[in-house]
Amino acid sequence: MATMDEVYAERKAKAEAMGGPEKLARRRAAGVLNARERVDRLVDAGTFIESGLFGTSGSRPEDHDRSPADGKVAGFGKIDGRECAVVANDFTVMGASSGATNGRKIGHMKRVATSRGLPIVFLGESSGARMPDHMGARGMGALLGNDPTQYARMRETPWASATLGLSYGSSSWYAVLSDFCVLRKGAVLAVSSAQLASLAIKEDVDPQVMGGWQVHAEVTGFADYVAETDEEALQAIRTFLSYLPSHHKEAPPVHPVPEGSGANMANIAKLLPERRTQVYDVRTIIRAFVDAGSFFELKPRFAKVAVTGLARLDGRTVGIVANNPLARGGAMDTDACEKITSFLVLCDSFNIPIVMLVDNPGFSIGVEAERRRAPGKIMNFMQALQLCTVPKISIILRKSYGQAYLNMGGGRNSDEVAAWPTAEVSFMDPTFAVKIVHGLSPGEPGFDEAFAQMNKDSEAWGIAAIYAVQSVIQPHETRDYLIRMLDVHRQRLTNGVGEHLMRAWPTSF
């Protein structure tokens, strides 16, 4: 008879063998990591403690022997020394389909993470609901809807997800519920499989066209980051979490300031073109004033007129929101509104101060903009900005016009507003104003007089003179100004913790 040690070793080996050597070999040949390798690369070496290794499918006795860990590897590991909860789908076991046991495992991870203040990481690759467990009225009643808070996101702790293969059903839900969503090239994030979609709509569906990386990076905006490989995706999650606190009741961690930070400040003014009709990439300016190498852009291929990203100033996390004149002159459309709104919610929910860089000619207007609900999107953005309780600092680099002046933190919409001497602030182009108010175009009698009346001084000195910006700063002073002002506005009364008024804001758009 086998000893207890032998039984334990045998059961453990069987659980850790996942879906068997053949399936694992096929993945290896395709250059794709398996669930356990992914966990190992995600967390610090030797820190993973598993929860539910001996769980198996609970619904049908015939599945007990072929469902190691019930297809989802769960547990706790440390990322840069900080405790995290992890759920990694094991596609080699019944397609990592959702079943009763692995549902309990996910529920436990979420409860522990939320109540103990740990970030949670979801590594997605799953076929959706397990069949036939979910079929029929009894299947539905037994397996679905038993957790009234399953999809209630209150942002108590950061959630990060990577979609690393075919992902349907709950894997996709957790991806879009997360604060950070990585897609690996080749993966698919969708409600259901292309095969099922084809059956439903009776036409062929290409999985990549339906839910591949390009769709989510450029069209839906769900993907914050696109990775070439599993390894890069897992590293991106580690990087993202390095900017965030473990939970909403603490300030983000402080990192050492890398050497060379701010070394290019003397030349920052040269990054702005001489003529106001020329554009530039605002990301070169961001990279120049934040801590060296610390700018981590989110959704870089979505709504490129606006740049959003995490960075550090003097070792402390900041969220950067910037207009990017390089794309369409920086004129913000509805996608840009949604991109910025979701980023403001992220920053405010996790106590990250916000820095806004302004250079835009106003919102994109027109028939298409209205059909895409521009008034609603502009107000969602505005509401999010005004509900932020973290410190906000806005710097007007060049143009700031119309309603967009407010959305980008103008007036009392920031705790401090500074302008570069290159700033120009007004309500609209004076030529347009003459046309709208007087119906006159350039060259027509009376235009010149009307134009002189509309073409009021739009320079930084005017707005500084009435203290509607608090400071006019030289471009090379930007880094020092921001570090000092963020220090002035540090939330000392609450140890750097905000009020999180948007904690239940929808997680995607």
Added chain:
Amino acid sequence: MATIQIKAEVAGSVWKIVTAIGDTVEPGGTLMILESMKMEIPVIAEDGGKVEKFTVAETEAVNEGQVVAVLTK
């Protein structure tokens, strides 16, 4: 080899084409400059590639979303 269609992000007119057929453009490189909203707006090849052809000429008007160049990679 993939074919990449480059589209204008804004309506405007083609001011200057700054690359030539057969050129290899780095990711993020500028193919041409449009004049729109009184500004010079670059058309950028996000992923780079080799310029196969232009579907517009200088001074021509372009619509938002119109294909202005084809690249291969």
